[in-house]
Amino acid sequence: MKRVDRVFSKWTLCIVPIIFQEVMLRMATIKDVAKKAGVSISVVSKTYNNYVDVSEETRQRIFAVAKELNYTPNIVAKNLSSKKQMTFGLISSGVLNDNIKDNNAFDIFKGVYREISESRFELSINLIDTQKQKQQSYVQYCRERNIGGAILQGIRTDDPYYKELIDTDIPCVVLDIMNETENGMIGSVSINNAQAGKEITLYLLERNHRNLVIIGGTEETYVNKERMKGVEEALVAHGMKLSDVDVLDADFSEETAYQLSKAYLQKKQPTAFLCFSDLMAFGVMSAVKEAGLQIPEDVSVTGFDDLVFSSFTQPPLTTIQQDFVEIGGVAARLLQDIKENKLERQHIWVKHQLMARGSVRTLPSD
Numbered sequence: 001m002k003r004v005d006r007v008f009s010k011w012t013l014c015i016v017p018i019i020f021q022e023v024m025l026r027m028a029t030i031k032d033v034a035k036k037a038g039v040s041i042s043v044v045s046k047t048y049n050n051y052v053d054v055s056e057e058t059r060q061r062i063f064a065v066a067k068e069l070n071y072t073p074n075i076v077a078k079n080l081s082s083k084k085q086m087t088f089g090l091i092s093s094g095v096l097n098d099n100i101k102d103n104n105a106f107d108i109f110k111g112v113y114r115e116i117s118e119s120r121f122e123l124s125i126n127l128i129d130t131q132k133q134k135q136q137s138y139v140q141y142c143r144e145r146n147i148g149g150a151i152l153q154g155i156r157t158d159d160p161y162y163k164e165l166i167d168t169d170i171p172c173v174v175l176d177i178m179n180e181t182e183n184g185m186i187g188s189v190s191i192n193n194a195q196a197g198k199e200i201t202l203y204l205l206e207r208n209h210r211n212l213v214i215i216g217g218t219e220e221t222y223v224n225k226e227r228m229k230g231v232e233e234a235l236v237a238h239g240m241k242l243s244d245v246d247v248l249d250a251d252f253s254e255e256t257a258y259q260l261s262k263a264y265l266q267k268k269q270p271t272a273f274l275c276f277s278d279l280m281a282f283g284v285m286s287a288v289k290e291a292g293l294q295i296p297e298d299v300s301v302t303g304f305d306d307l308v309f310s311s312f313t314q315p316p317l318t319t320i321q322q323d324f325v326e327i328g329g330v331a332a333r334l335l336q337d338i339k340e341n342k343l344e345r346q347h348i349w350v351k352h353q354l355m356a357r358g359s360v361r362t363l364p365s366d
Helices: 002-026 032-035 041-048 055-071 076-081 102-118 136-144 161-166 193-205 220-237 252-265 280-290 324-339
Strands: 089-091 124-125 149-153 174-175 185-189 212-216 247-251 274-275 300-302 319-322 348-349 352-355
Touching: 032 041, 041 055, 055 319, 076 324, 089 102, 089 136, 102 149, 102 324, 136 149, 136 161, 149 161, 149 280, 149 324, 174 324, 185 193, 185 324, 193 220, 193 274, 193 300, 193 319, 193 352, 212 252, 220 300, 247 252, 252 280, 274 280, 280 300
Parallel strands: 089 124, 089 149, 149 174, 174 185, 185 348, 212 247, 212 274, 274 300
Antiparallel strands: 319 352
């Protein structure tokens, strides 16, 4: 066995340098292209940057030589050496979510990517989870990659690295956080969460539901606060107060919502659960059915987001629809406007829609 190892080691020592040498020989440089095409390096650079002062004949000759030599411009190196900062960063904590039912962050990414791919900018992606969110400096990420602007998704307002970033001169667009800041380099995109929260609460109240349980998300988040604000406005409009309903904070987690509602149903039976996310609504629906109750005959349930699965639950879930692809696209366009000093609106509301389905019943009026 030792002899085989020695033979393998000798073979590796011999062959690896040869392979490496062949790879290096195949990696043509801009200097190689310029030399073979009979032009200067700056002309090759101008060709790839679409300068108008390069003739079409020269441009095509350079492209032909580049193809022959298997030359590809190093976009990363180009961006790092450029003062123009032609890369935008998407910093997202939602794509790594383990729940396969939650496609929100991916749809936002899709919208951002589609918009950036049609622009003159490149896209750098930084996917983070809860632990990394406490360790990674977003400013450092942007500085190291010469990023000219960032889109932040799924970031908490109490995240110190978020606060650090919005205090810099780096253009930023944040999603689901409406910043009250004098920094003109900061924009934001969201639905009107307070209005949406009010609409879906009114939908239940107008169907005579008064014994409500609010399944809230993470208390510190902007969207949770805004949705709760909308709930309170709707309750006041019907002569009620927030203290008249029970509130359970489930951290936007399907499992936590399931456990909390399961324990709650062992003590009380409300007429409706108003959930601040579809994922939490799925957990509540499971708990309601396990308790031997029918939806909506015994208990009504509403969600928030309109995930792909929401129209396929039994019964289909009444919820607030958000167009996450559009939100991502609007964010990318807004960031370009900030970067190019074309900003018209610093905060943009994207339209939402109440999707009335079969998970809510109208109760008899008193």
